[in-house]
Amino acid sequence: MKDFGLFALIHGQAASSSTHVLPTSFWKLLWKAPALLVWRGCMKILPVRGSLRARGMDVDEACAFCGEGAETMGHVLLFCSRVRQWWFASPLGLRQENEVEFHEFMQDFSKAVDPQTLARFFTLCYIFWEARNALVFHGTPPRLKLLLAREAALFLPPDSRQTQANDLPLPATWLAPSNDVIKLNFDASWRVNAASGFACVARNNVGEIMAAATAPHMAALSPLLAEAGAFKWTIGLAMDLGFRRVCMETDCMRLFQAWNRKEVGCSYLFSLLMDCRHLANTGFVSFDVSFVKRSSNKVADYLARHAEAFGQTVWIEEVPTVVEPLVLDDVTTLVPT
Template sequence: MSQVYKAVYFSHSSLWEAKKGGRPSYAWSSLNKLAGFWKRIQRGFSKVVDSQTLAQFCTLCYIFWEARNALIFHRAAPRLELLLAREASLLVPPATRPPMTSTWSPPGTDIIKMNFDASWRNNAASGYACVGRNTEGEIMAAATAPLMADFSPLLAEASAFKWSIGLAMDLGFWRVCMETDCLSLYQAWHKKEVGCSYLFLILTDCRLLAPGFAYFDVSFVKRSGNKVADYLGRHSEAFGQTVWIEEVPHKG
């Protein structure tokens, strides 16, 4: 039910910034009265704590109330990691949808753009590919690697992301922009949610590696702007684990 409320009433804001809206349900009208309560608390405690701390406190109270109801009515024992993930989803606004860029664009000065992709063949992941280009569009390096694990499409893209970060480090590219054509991966990265799934574990590893760069960013481009990495990924089984410096293999 909480997901329905978020989708209908505050899909682009937090719970505490939600408006009552037109023709709200009785349940939502009651919940929305928390906004007035929130404002009174904020006025009273504004000189004691900052608004962010207060928002976190009120959100935790709401989450504990949800957990209490789940325990009493559904016999569902609360789990700390799920409570923290719930807090993050309420406090952090959804990631901004990226511009739908259809063509490859050059990175900034002294930055290497690493376009990566995970390829699928016969409904199974087959390999990774990555292409690094400078601000002039010149290819600085390219690489492929076969993928032996049985991953879902999103996990394969996340694994390719982590592999490409390691590749950039090995090549000595310390100012990079990692670019993907997987919108779900891009949004998962920028939401910075907490979780225990394999996807979140992979992204956590990537977040630990990112501070090792002098510059690190993640961007999105449509598949039409990621053609080179897509081609290399589809032929990664034939190329094997290979790295090309300042070139890519020609179509044969």
């Protein structure tokens, strides 16, 4: 993904464009996405208040979110002061400055980013428009955490639609690492308007528990950010425990894909992963990350879901009694990697 921390490139390109005739390739892109909402916005047929007022309807044209300026497509989905905060808090971490025509912005933006970023952008546009309608027609005020949770539930990266966890040829049980490697399974729990929970369990090549830990954490903006936070926390714990050769395992495909893509940007997710890369490169002799099914990560999953009850705790060479059956089940099906 290219860096759109400030939309300077977009603003510069769009501001210099005076044509309202968009190329056929751009329309084909929108239909292929699919992105009907964005297509309607570019065609100026979305019923925003500014358009309704221009067509003679007796409506207040002020933006439903901020109450400042006319509610145009570009304003309500990109440049409203409130929506700008949402974009920056989103997984894309976008920041906007000068307002431009929505179709001009979209033409340049679609050329500058990769398909996955564009797909996520379309998803967020839909969610923000949905929030606008909920406010206008039902008086329901938008809440950022709920919007981001909905995005996490709706968005499916284009390159993962055919590779869901249940379809991958992955073992259904925990696998032992090689002789000199410590495997750390980690997980995060996430609930709307509640604290996140982090957990990890470290085991050697014969399944012996080296350590386990839990930590309640401040509320994360999305499940993905909670998983990334748990990742960074687990790396730090591994360093504190003196593990030098490690393999990290997660059952979060989106985190695993973001780690492998090695993208750069200015969002909070990219910032967390950048910190993780720095720690991985400086604190270990060898460092690896793997994706596993939930059934191969059940100890960390249980601990994360009950992190608030366990509190901030580290167990050395043992686990809480309640998860011992899960550990035993992993050992009885132990398969070396």
